[in-house]
């Protein structure tokens with residue numbers, strides 16, 4: 001019998017899953033003991049699990065389901081494309097209609113001077129492409145020593161050897177020999193955790209100027225690029241101080257280095273603009289895209305490449321590509337997704353309704369005894385736990401203890417929020433409404449209440 005259509009009991013699915021499926025970013029022992037939550041279907045902003053629970057998905061899957069679940073138009077686009085041309089490659093002077101149409105559409109949506117896309121199947125792959133792109137760019141200009149890419153601690157750029165090295169996650173670098181050579185990290189602009197007695201504005205400038213210092217320390221003739229998420233996502237929805245990006249842009253303008261904006265989360269509407277770079281007035285040379293490009297309905301990513309970089313790369317063979325670069329089904333799905341974002345004016349919905357409603361809901365938790373910072377920007381939000389609201393201090397308990405308790409409480413209350421250390425984050429579908437925000441406030445409120453009660457009962461509210 002077909003396991004996909006014959007819904008086995010939850011315990012049986014969990015047993016098979018634990019026996020045969022190795023999960024990303026999950027401990028095997030923990031998984032076997034507790035069992036996974038098995039999601040069986042979804043519609044709009046709501047997931048349904050194998051026991052029939054209806055769960056509010058405040059993470060849009062993994063930051064990707066921008067248009068929400070259950071859009072038949074995307075299923076139809078995939079089905080049509082699979083019947084017409086399920087696969088063909090884009091190597092060796094061949095192309096196909098979906099990749100041509102999507103390239104044109106992206107050139108239209110992206111700000112000038114972005115008119116070219118190099119496709120991948122994911123954000124990780126696209127950032128691997130970027131490592132080779134920027135180094136090849138300088139090599140083609142006769143400056144092969146410009147190899148070093150500067151990134152930031154606690155950045156997330158993917159999980160392959162290259163993109164994981166670009167990222168600045170200590171727990172990832174602790175395994176498997178990362179980072180690879182010629183990638184260095186400066187500090188993140190995380191004022192709440194690291195700003196000490198400085199004002200956010202002072203701190204933003206200080207952290208931005210580390211880029212200048214690092215370029216000087218390495219020698220400008222050795223630096224290829226700086227890569228950053230305009231707002232760090234997986235690092236904890238870290239919204240930089242307002243002084244940060246203008247200063248970074250000033251430094252990039254003054255120095256001969258490329259700027260890569262990793263737009264994998266922000267791209268396609270999350271800030272209320274098509275790209276986060278537009279929100280901050282940044283002028284990158286390359287933008288990484290994935291996630292919201294197809295709203296997660298099919299795997300696709302890519303590098304949006306500005307004209308001067310594309311021109312230099314195009315002078316010779318670029319010895320790089322993936323079997324699924326510009327996969328026709330993914331391209332067809334992405335095109336339909338972009339059509340929906342555009343024709344249904346989802347950016348307008350974000351700016352006029354969804355983002356203000358989310359901001360109000362997030363702010364409603366500002367007075368909660370556990371919460372030291374409640375912030376949002378567009379369709380991203382963060383709730384920072386602290387044992388002492390007045391002093392921005394962490395807990396004495398190991399980092400992530402309270403976050404983990406909160407995550408379990410969210411599970412129990414049928415809401416998905418993610419914890420990054422002792423910080424809860426949200427990144428819901430862009431179609432979020434005020435009614436969804438009411439459900440969010442109610443369920444998150446219960447989960448936070450339970451978290452506080454548990455932390456108090458277990459004596460975990462002590463400051464470090």
Ligand SMILES: *Cc1c(COP(=O)(O)O)cnc(C)c1O
Pocket residue numbers: 063121122123124125127156157158159229233234262263264265290291301
């Ligand atoms: C998710 C993410 C990636 C990696 O994308 P994958 O499709 O998981 O490989 C890269 N950059 C950012 C900012 C991300 O959030």
